[in-house]
Amino acid sequence: MSEIYRLATVEDIERLVYVTYEAYVTIRELDLKWPAAHADHDLIENNILKNECYVLEVDGEIKATVTLNKGNEIKFITDLPFIMWFAVDPAAQATGIGSKLLTWVEETIIRDKLGASAVTLATAEKHPWLLPMYERKGYERIKAFDSEKGDGTMHLLRKIVNPSGFEIYLQEKEIEKESEQEH
Template identity: 45%
Template sequence: MEQVFRLATLEDAEQLLNLTLRAYEPIRRLKINFTAAKADINLVKQNISNNACYVYEQEGVIIATVSIRMPWGLQPGPFGVPHIWWFAVDPSLGQKGVGSNLLRWVEEKIIKDTLKAPAVSLGTADTHPWLIDMYERKGYVQAGDKNLGKGHKTIFLCKVLRPDLIEDQLINFPLHILSQFNQ
């Protein structure tokens, strides 16, 4: 079975919209106000054009997607490092490692090895029943929170990928996470 990780193109927009709306259905039922949960084709195209939007394909079908907002981009994350967002997996493939494989590939090959970024951040709703725990099991550490006016508090989590670069590049990074590597 051929597996491909690649950057999305505008030609992928319809397929990404369909995947996103199906994947975020539980989020809409929970009444959590994630941008991707109410995406339309224009928002998908905007995400592809303005961020590094990656897809995971099997046999030519997109089964998962994740985007990276860059610190220098239009919508940077809170800590001056690449920021993961718009993470969606085909719901028929849940609990099969698809999302973990894509996230690990993006963390390692893109953020750590290509961008040479020392860390990555992401945000999720404090009201989501399992996402915070899932990200913590993947090595993310809670780094702060903020009310962004979406009806929930956004919990920011960070993961250090290159401890050797921490002191050189992380100016706005949460000190309690940095202290783990300064011992």
């Protein structure tokens, strides 16, 4: 079995539309307003071009995808790297393929390439299994909020990928906070 971790390209759009749309069936059933749940050619192309969309290809076929958000729209929630649009081909779910890709992005991209000490993501409280799944993968809830899109309570979760770096991050945040209070 050959496994290739890589950035998605526009040549991957059709396969990513299939994987993402099929993986998000529960999201549509719950009527959550997540763009990935309605993945089409234009949404996927925009995601590939504006963000870092990673895939895990197994024996020449994309089986899982996750996106590192490169925009500023989540800066009001966190300044840590934010991942989104995690999807696994339904035929490959519960095989560990998704966990392999997520771990690879957390370690190789977030920790090693970006030098970040932690990664964040958000999910809905009303989804029946996403919160416990991410918690099993080492994510912890750090903030509950209402996105005011009709999704109800959302949770921002964080996973520390470099503990010593995270201590430095927290110290820097404390210094920033003190500096802001002085001004």
